[in-house]
Amino acid sequence: MPDRADPSPGRVRVAVYPGSFDPLTNGHIDIIERGARIFDVIVVAILVNAEKSPLFTMQERVDIVREVFRGRPHVEVDTFDGLLVDYVSRREAQVIVRGLRAVSDFEVEFQMALMNRRLDSSIETVFMMPAEQYSYISSRLIKEVFSLGGRVSGLVPETVERRLHEKRGD
Ligand code: PNS
16 A cells, blocks of 8 residues: 555644535534544645535635634645545645544445545545534535524534625625
């Protein structure tokens, strides 16, 4: 196996946490915090054009992560397009972090992890479980509930809640 999966002593362990983050939720934050405890650097990597009509622009999504993790040099934010494994390779990272909320996530995550391994066997996918109170949160559900007038406080960081209200013109 290539040596990227087994960095030499003293080498920085970089993990990439990829996703759409439209928007960042408290579930994502929980995973980032867990990742930051294990890896030297965790890069929140936002996929460009993941959705045809995202609610938050790429710049807004980057700004949100920056705001939430201000003063945390080990949490970085970046954008990428193309194949995730190519991006991970360019960043000289060894690991892809993904959150697993429920069994229903497993099938698609399993497929992605094995496809990514086939594309680059030196990159390992690590799954992390968020705290139970976040196990049902998704960006899609947040947008749906908010757009229909439901409360999302406690489920997203304050900056996201404020920006959601701004977008609605509250
Ligand atoms: O937040 P999401 O939408 O669950 O994230 C999905 C993401 C960005 C991890 C996935 O779509 C991805 O890696 N896209 C990049 C293109 C790619 O590498 N596709 C093959 C993955 S098996």
